[in-house]
Amino acid sequence: MRISFEGPSPDAIDTYRRQVRERLERASVRAVAVTARRGRAGVRERMAAAGLGRLGNAVDANADRGAVHRGPDDFSTSARFFVRSRSERTLGTLAAYLQGAEIAPTRGRWLWVPTDSIPRVAKRQRVTPALWRANGLDRTIGPLVLIRSVNGYPLLVVEAVGVDASGKKRSAKALRKSGGARKGQVRKEMLVAFIGVPRTARAARINITSILETARAELPAVLSAELAKETR
Structure with a gap:
């Protein structure tokens, strides 16, 4: 008795790999957007709790929605945090509370x-x-x-x-x-x-790096949840 087994064709394998990568890219874009929103909310909540009122609303986050930067064997997507205001007073106040400052x-x-x-x-x-x-x-x-x-x-x-x-x-x-x-x-x-x-010195009151690191630590769990949506 002779038994033979034929695996999937190279074209089928390529198609499968492309589909997996596309799902992973879509999930990654959404996961980064969710993490960016959580980081922004964390900054605003911490600043409000520190008695800084609505100053935290000047801090915003913008994920590259749908933007995937592809390499030969990998890809990346990202988000950025920025200050919406162009007011020198707002920028200076933020810098003082986030970094500390000497005021003269x-x-x-x-x-x-x-x-x-x-x-x-x-x-x-x-x-x-x-x-x-x-x-x-x-x-x-x-x-x-x-x-x-x-x-x-x-x-x-x-x-x-x-x-x-x-x-x-x-x-x-x-x-x-x-x-x-x-x-x-x-x-x-x-x-x-x-x-x-x-003159007077103002100590930093908000550790924005710590807040964003906390949000970033949640990224694997968020990505896992978004990948699960791709298999439904």
């Missing part, structure tokens, strides 16, 4: 750091000594007066002002015309509004 005054000798006794924002603008009068705070709280601290650094203070009796922050208000404090407040003879410093 750009105008004048002193960098004025606000205390938690005054509002952060007035008329949708960040409160600064330069905008104090323009935003009406010289009337609603009181005019700024320059004095020197014990270390020789300048302070901008408000004299004779009302503050919340329970110690609530950012509660400063001008006294009544009679000189008394408003309801729920007590009179304070001097309130420090701004502290003048020649």
Whole structure:
């Protein structure tokens, strides 16, 4: 008895290999896109948790949808993270929180750091000594007066002002015309509004590399799930 076995033809093998590679490429493109979205979400969530508000929304991710870079024996697909804003202020703030920075005054000798006794924002603008009068705070709280601290650094203070009796922050208000404090407040003879410093350092608060490494570590599991979809 003679038995013979004929395997698949070379053309059939090539077709099978091409189909497998195409499935793997499609799954890889989707897996990278999913991982990029997870990394972006991780950055934004971590920045919001660090008290940076919506600053993380400036960070975006863009996967090469459908783009596969093929070599003779392999292929690759990728995603990139970038900052959507072109604002120098936003870029500088991001760099400071992600990398740390030393901040020096750009105008004048002193960098004025606000205390938690005054509002952060007035008329949708960040409160600064330069905008104090323009935003009406010289009337609603009181005019700024320059004095020197014990270390020789300048302070901008408000004299004779009302503050919340329970110690609530950012509660400063001008006294009544009679000189008394408003309801729920007590009179304070001097309130420090701004502290003048020649420069200050800001430590990095977000480790973006760690966040993206966590997302990247999930890539094999994501790819496995996407490959499973190709066999259904």
